[in-house]
Amino acid sequence: MCQLLAMNCNVPTDIVFSFTGFAMRGGRTDTHHDGWGIAFFEGAGVRHFVDHQAAIASPIAELIKNYPIKSRNVIAHIRKATQGLVALENCHPFVRELWGSYWVFAHNGDLKEFHPVLDGAFRPVGNTDSERAFCYILQTLRARFGDQRPERAALRGVLEELVAGIAAHGTFNMLLASGNELYAHCSTNLYYLVRQYPFLTAELSDEDVTVDFSEVTTPDDRVAIIVTQPLTTNEQWTAFVPGELKVFLDGIPDAPGNAKIV
Amino acid sequence: MCQLLAMNCNVPTDIVFSFTGFAMRGGRTDTHHDGWGIAFFEGAGVRHFVDHQAAIASPIAELIKNYPIKSRNVIAHIRKATQGLVALENCHPFVRELWGSYWVFAHNGDLKEFHPVLDGAFRPVGNTDSERAFCYILQTLRARFGDQRPERAALRGVLEELVAGIAAHGTFNMLLASGNELYAHCSTNLYYLVRQYPFLTAELSDEDVTVDFSEVTTPDDRVAIIVTQPLTTNEQWTAFVPGELKVFLDGIPDAPGNAKIV
Numbered sequence: 001m002c003q004l005l006a007m008n009c010n011v012p013t014d015i016v017f018s019f020t021g022f023a024m025r026g027g028r029t030d031t032h033h034d035g036w037g038i039a040f041f042e043g044a045g046v047r048h049f050v051d052h053q054a055a056i057a058s059p060i061a062e063l064i065k066n067y068p069i070k071s072r073n074v075i076a077h078i079r080k081a082t083q084g085l086v087a088l089e090n091c092h093p094f095v096r097e098l099w100g101s102y103w104v105f106a107h108n109g110d111l112k113e114f115h116p117v118l119d120g121a122f123r124p125v126g127n128t129d130s131e132r133a134f135c136y137i138l139q140t141l142r143a144r145f146g147d148q149r150p151e152r153a154a155l156r157g158v159l160e161e162l163v164a165g166i167a168a169h170g171t172f173n174m175l176l177a178s179g180n181e182l183y184a185h186c187s188t189n190l191y192y193l194v195r196q197y198p199f200l201t202a203e204l205s206d207e208d209v210t211v212d213f214s215e216v217t218t219p220d221d222r223v224a225i226i227v228t229q230p231l232t233t234n235e236q237w238t239a240f241v242p243g244e245l246k247v248f249l250d251g252i253p254d255a256p257g258n259a260k261i262v
Numbered sequence: 263m264c265q266l267l268a269m270n271c272n273v274p275t276d277i278v279f280s281f282t283g284f285a286m287r288g289g290r291t292d293t294h295h296d297g298w299g300i301a302f303f304e305g306a307g308v309r310h311f312v313d314h315q316a317a318i319a320s321p322i323a324e325l326i327k328n329y330p331i332k333s334r335n336v337i338a339h340i341r342k343a344t345q346g347l348v349a350l351e352n353c354h355p356f357v358r359e360l361w362g363s364y365w366v367f368a369h370n371g372d373l374k375e376f377h378p379v380l381d382g383a384f385r386p387v388g389n390t391d392s393e394r395a396f397c398y399i400l401q402t403l404r405a406r407f408g409d410q411r412p413e414r415a416a417l418r419g420v421l422e423e424l425v426a427g428i429a430a431h432g433t434f435n436m437l438l439a440s441g442n443e444l445y446a447h448c449s450t451n452l453y454y455l456v457r458q459y460p461f462l463t464a465e466l467s468d469e470d471v472t473v474d475f476s477e478v479t480t481p482d483d484r485v486a487i488i489v490t491q492p493l494t495t496n497e498q499w500t501a502f503v504p505g506e507l508k509v510f511l512d513g514i515p516d517a518p519g520n521a522k523i524v
Contacts, residue, residue, distance in 0.1 A: 044387050045350025048310055059329045067321045088307025096359060100385040120409040121383065123362040125306050147382040 002092070002108040004190070005076040006175045006226040008182040008248035012042075013223050014068035015076075017211045021204035021231045023055040023065065025078055034081040035091040038064060039104040040071035041179060046102045047071075050091040073182055075175045077106035089126035093175075096122055098138050099149040103178045105134040108228055109171025109187055133166050137176070152181065152247065159183055160245050167243070175226065182248040184226050186240030191230050193237050194251060196222040202232040222251035264354070264370040266452070267338040268437045268488040270444040270510035274304075275485050276330035277338075279473045283466035283493045285317040285327065287340055296343040297353040300326060301366040302333035303441060308364045309333075312353040335444055337437045339368040351388035355437075358384055360400050361411040365440045367396040370490055371433025371449055395428050399438070414443065414509065421445055422507050429505070437488065444510040446488050448502030453492050455499050456513060458484040464494040484513035 005022045007015050019038070036058065037050035047069060051058045055078055077092035084090040092106040107130035114129055121142060122135035137159070144158050159176075163185045166172050173190050176183040184190060195202075197220070199213035226248070230237040240246065246253045267284045269277050281300070298320065299312035309331060313320040317340055339354035346352040354368040369392035376391055383404060384397035399421070406420050421438075425447045428434050435452050438445040446452060457464075459482070461475035488510070492499040502508065508515045 042350045045312070045314075045353070047312065047350065050307070050309065052307075059325065063321065063325050088304045088309065091307070095357075097385065097387060099382075100387055102387055120361075120404075123359065125359060125362055125364055142382075 002080055003078045003228045004106055004108045004173060004175055004226070005228075005231075006177070006182055006184065006248075007071070007074040007223060008180075008226070008251055009072045009221070009223045010250035011221055012070035012072055013221065014070050015074050016065060016068050017202070017204070017209070018225055018227075018231055019076060020065050020209060021206040022076060022078065022227070023061050024206035025055075034086045035079040035088070036061065036077060037091045037093050037106075038074065038076040039093045039095060039177075040069050041073040041102070041104070041177065042069075042071055044101065044179065046095055046104060048093070048095050048104075050088060052086055052088050052091055072180050073177050075104050075106050075177050075182075077108075082110050084126055084128035087126065090128050090131070092130060094131050094134050096134070096138055098142060099147070101149065101178050103138060103176065105137070106130075106175045107133060108173040108189070111166065111169040111172065114166065114169040133172070133174070136166070137162060156183070156245070156247055163245060164243070173228065180249060182226070183245060184240070184248065185245045186242055188242060189228050190226060190240040191228075191237040192224055192226045192240070192246070192253060193235055194222060194224045194253070196251070200235070203234050205231060205233045224248045224251045224253060264342050265340045265490045266368055266370045266435060266437055266488070267490075267493075268439070268444055268446065268510075269333070269336040269485060270442075270488070270513055271334045271483070271485045272512035273483055274332035274334055275483065276332050277336050278327060278330050279464070279466070279471070280487055280489075280493055281338060282327050282471060283468040284338060284340065284489070285323050286468035287317075296348045297341040297350070298323065298339060299353045299355050299368075300336065300338040301355045301357060301439075302331050303335040303364070303366070303439065304331075304333055306363065306441065308357060308366060310355070310357050310366075312350060314348055314350050314353055334442050335439050337366050337368050337439050337444075339370075344372050345392075346388055346390035349388065352390050352393070354392060356393050356396050358396070358400055360404060361409070363411065363440050365400060365438065367399070368392075368437045369395060370435040370451070373428065373431040373434065376428065376431040395434070395436070398428070399424060418445070418507070418509055425507060426505070435490065442511060444488070445507060446502070446510065447507045448504055450504060451490050452488060452502040453490075453499040454486055454488040454502070454508070454515060455497055456484060456486045456515070458513070462497070465496050467493060467495045486510045486513045486515060
């Protein structure tokens with residue numbers, strides 16, 4: 001199984017600390033060594049890095065750990081190939097454009113007998129079930145809403161049905177981001193936490209590193225981290241309920257029936 | 263004006279030498295400091311790096327200069343903003359998917375009153391004339407050929423008409439790549455050379471660096487370099503004829519009526 005990591009914030013924030021622990025799982029503290037990738041939104045633009053080397057051996061992962069790229073919305077993925085070859089085109093996250101915005105997607109899990117009809121608007125380049133699911137999601141959103149991006153509540157409603165249908169084919173823990181919005185769906189394993197004032201010191205579970213967030217933040221900063229398995233040993237992580245879709249915006253999750261972020 | 267660089271080869275080759283000279287133009291030997299980008303095909307996959315910092319100041323450009331990513335098809339671009347803000351979403355090259363393949367595009371020049379009707383299949387994320395032209399090209403190719411990628415000769419024929427129409431709006435030096443194929447159109451300034459056996463020593467015109475290609479190649483290697491202005495002082499560069507479209511495959515250019523690469 002693969003590992004997912006996302007960060008959603010109210011101000012541009014660097015992901016160096018969380019990525020440092022996460023990247024250790026790519027071949028050192030875990031066996032996910034069939035490639036990795038990360039995508040950072042920066043305004044409407046995206047920085048997208050993929051590598052089919054293990055994250056611990058990758059010069060590009062080394063760059064990310066040392067170069068604090070600031071972003072309000074980030075998705076990262078470490079791959080353990082279950083479907084599809086070890087090849088660059090099969091590394092998550094995947095990126096496509098819809099409604100004049102980039103969309104970024106990563107998936108953990110396996111889908112069985114998932115062969116939706118793709119009309120050609122979005123077509124997989126590689127041969128994973130994950131990229132197929134991403135193309136199917138974007139195709140369905142475009143068919144449903146036409147040429148205009150809908151309001152977030154409408155988008156969320158359609159997405160909720162859509163991912164439930166896909167998840168019926170197996171395991172579908174997934175992250176989908178566009179602009180400042182992050183959609184996270186849990187089939188089996190997904191955790192999140194919100195770091196906000198008063199900031200504490202956190203200890204990485206995968207490496208002997210601590211960081212005192214109060215030294216690197218302002219009281220107004222708010223950062224949500226979403227991950228397959230908790231990254232730190234001394235913070236309170238909340239497990240998603242299987243079947244749950246959450247939307248994160250400005251570092252806050254919403255919940256069904258909760259209009260906090262709308 | 264911006265600067266373009268492409269490399270098309272018959273075996274995976276690193277672009278470190280040519281990129282080192284080219285990156286100097288991003289803020290040191292020339293005034294192109296409004297961002298840069300590079301995309302490498304690797305099989306069906308693409309590594310895509312963009313940065314809105316000047317190429318000489320960018321840690322990512324530093325990585326590319328030191329980490330020999332091997333590719334058969336590369337497009338790079340250094341930007342001097344003439345249309346559109348200095349922002350990540352306006353950095354070339356741009357990437358989209360069509361027919362289950364990635365397409366990479368970069369443009370040098372300015373288009374006046376170029377506002378084609380875009381039907382929504384490919385929509386610009388940023389606000390440059392260049393990205394608009396790229397979306398229009400892909401939309402037209404898909405409308406013309408439907409859901410199946412055509413033979414190269416057919417594609418080339420349509421592309422030739424299409425870019426001539428766009429170039430009528432101003433200056434349209436452009437590079438378009440997919441898989442192992444590279445299409446290069448010259449409006450005003452574009453040069454190429456083919457490095458092949460017997461390999462010689464080349465001297466960068468922008469930096470005091472030489473490389474003896476005979477030490478780093480085999481006799482079967484063949485590499486075409488396409489660039490806005492010649493990169494080396496002691497090699498024979500061929501100027502494109504204004505209005506000319508060339509296709510490069512396996513490091514060889516074709517020419518109209520010449521079936522060398524077909």
